[in-house]
Amino acid sequence: MTVTPNGGIKTVAGIDKMLDNIAARMTTDTSQVKQIKNALSKQFSEEVVKQTMESSFKIYPERAVKIGDSWTVDTKLQMSMPIETITAYTLKEVKDGIAILSVKGSLISKGSFETMGNKMETDLKGTNSGETSIDIKTGIVLNSHLRIELYGKMKSMGQDIDFEMQGINKIVGKEVN
Incomplete structure (x- = not known):
């Protein structure tokens, strides 16, 4: 991927190869591989991957900061479901x-989307917290380790579904020429 100076994602590459690898690991049946890849390509399109990666890299302040200063970044994603993150970053130290x-934020997913032919509605809240080294x-971004929690209700086909997700978003970066 190519990252702009403010952390935006300009381009991504290798998505097709990534999807081929994922699908091939799931089955050896070539017709099923094509079906799996087709389904995954909707979830992992170039635009979705750019948005997802940008949410992890568009973290830089618009002004010079000193130790103890904080700034906030608001990001809206439309992956399979809509998600808005409002994240506060604080410069802890320079060494x-x-x-x-230090990273501390909130997640909100409120809206509707369609997945595998089903209409879904979300009413979810959550948090992300951790630390990033730049x-x-x-x-x-050399290292980022964030804990993510998302919980609430989803609706599908007239049914209320309790939803709870916990995860870790880990990034390890290095410069390549």
Whole structure:
């Protein structure tokens, strides 16, 4: 992927190969591989991957900051379901050219979407928290470890569904030429 100076994602590459690899690991039946890849390509389109990656990399402040300063980034995603993140970053420390950021935010998913032919509605809330390390010279996220929790209700086919998800978003980055 190509990242812009403010952390936006300009381009992504290798999605087709990634989908081929995922589908091939699920089955050896070539007709099923094609069906799986087709289903995955809707969930992992170029635009969805760009949005997802941008939510992890568009974290930079619009002004110079010093230790203890905080700034907020609001990101809206439309993956399979709509998600808005409002995340506060605080510069904790700078050591050996690496900035350490504390991350604390909220997640909201309220809206409708369609998946596998079913209309779904979400009313979910959650949090993300953790720490991110950034190389000051290059701006590259070297390491990010965030805990994500999302919970609430979903509706599908007239049924209320209790929803709870916990996960870890881990990024390890390095500069390649």
